[in-house]
Amino acid sequence: QVQLVESGGGLVQAGGSLRLSCVASGHTFSNYAMGWFRQAPGTEREFVSAVTWSSGNKYYADSVKGRFSISRDNAKNTLYLQMNSLKPEDTAVYYCAAVSLVVFATEPDLWDYWGQGTQVTVSS
Numbered sequence: 001q002v003q004l005v006e007s008g009g010g011l012v013q014a015g016g017s018l019r020l021s022c023v024a025s026g027h028t029f030s031n032y033a034m035g036w037f038r039q040a041p042g043t044e045r046e047f048v049s050a051v052t053w054s055s056g057n058k059y060y061a062d063s064v065k066g067r068f069s070i071s072r073d074n075a076k077n078t079l080y081l082q083m084n085s086l087k088p089e090d091t092a093v094y095y096c097a098a099v100s101l102v103v104f105a106t107e108p109d110l111w112d113y114w115g116q117g118t119q120v121t122v123s124s
Contacts, residue, residue, distance in 0.1 A: 001026045002024070002098070003024070003026050004022055004023070004024050004096045004097070004113055004114060005022065005023045005025075005116070006020060006021065006022045006094065006095070006115045006116065006117060006118040007020070007021050007023075009094060009118030009119045010120070011121045012086055012122055012123070013122070013123050014086060014087055014124050015086065016086050016122070017082070017084045017086065018120060019080060019081065019083070020081040020096075020118060020120075021080055022036075022079040022096030022115055023076070023078050024078070024079065025077060029053045029098060031053075031054070031100060032052075032098050032099060032100055032112075033050050033098070033101055033104045034050065034051060034053055034079045034097070034098045035047070035048070035049055035050030035051065035059070035096075035097055035098075035099070035111075036050070036094055036095065036096060036097070037108055037111075038092035038093065038094045038095065038120075039095070040092040040093075045108045047061050047107075047108070048094070049061065049068055049081060050070065050099075050104075051071070051079070052101060052104075053072065053074070056072070059106075061106075063089075067083065067084050068081060068082065069081070069082040069084075070082075081094070086120075086122045088122045088123065088124045089122075090122050091120060091121050091122050092119075092120060093117040093118065094117065095114055095117045097111040097113060097114050097115070098111065098112055099111040099113075
């Protein structure tokens with residue numbers, strides 16, 4: 001059974017940093033991309049960033065380019081999201097997710113597996 005377990009969320013002041021982690025288990029993700037989405041109250045879930053597990057190609061939403069950095073540790077089956085220069089508008093529940101490379105896209109409905117989410121709150 002696939003499990004994605006996020007951690008690292010919290011409360012931080014604007015301009016601060018957080019690092020999210022996602023430990024994956026129960027599946028071989030070599031032909032998958034893994035990524036991060038976020039959802040603020042009253043909004044739709046939106047793509048933040050993704051990385052292809054084997055080749056390491058990285059993708060970012062325009063709103064986080066230059067501030068967020070995605071990485072993965074294949075040996076530990078762990079995905080990371082380093083978030084710097086945080087803004088109040090980054091406040092959301094952040095979800096780790098995985099999708100087969102066959103259908104890889106930024107639309108959340110296409111993604112196969114999801115974590116339970118971790119809250120990130122940025123105060124002004």
